[in-house]
Amino acid sequence: MSALPSGMPPAAPAAGKKTARTVALPLWMNELALIRLALLCFATALSVGSLLVLVSSWYLNQRGAALARTQQLRNVAYDKFAHVENEKLEIRDYQPQFLALRERGLIGEEKRLEWIDAIRQIQERRKLLPISYEIDAQQPFRLEAQAAMGDYSLRGSRMDLHMDLLHEMDLFDFLHELKQRNYYTMQDCSIKRSATAANGALASTLSADCTLYWLTLATAAPAPAARSRP
Known part of the structure; x- marks a missing residue:
């Protein structure tokens, strides 16, 4: 090729061809490669740290719930222990x-x-006149006021009692001594005058008709007993 004469301008590029242009990158992009490893380490540390925080929070919540359950079980056990101790004192x-x-x-x-x-x-010892009675089957006995009886239930057996009396104290002494041996409650009692014997023999001047209930506390309902007569 022959050299261009001096002072001549360069020939224009051929039509239809484009010249390649290079774009300069910012300086910080060139420096990013230098800290890429540090950025990766930071991102990894941040992810691991966040995961550890989540795991620690979950573990703390689990431990708190376990502690609450343990305290609840402890309180229940203490209440049972205190109840047993109170029962022991009451039994004593x-x-x-x-x-x-x-x-x-x-x-x-x-x-x-x-x-x-x-x-x-009592009749033989006090030399009382003949006594007749009938005892019905045992039934549940209800009180006017509610009473705490635990596992026990109050039951009563009705007894219709007839006594011939020489005087009123025969009845009172009989009922008083009977109450010293067993438990009963009186429902009603009436005394009336009766005719004396014409031949002068020892005879009753009064008669009493009473209704009372023999009382018992039982844990289970017993089988009804047959009606008893003397």
């Missing part, structure tokens, strides 16, 4: 009274034969 305080009530026939199954035997003994 009331056991003598309980044994005395059971000995007198209030607690447990009714002792109908003992009632009949007590009537016979």
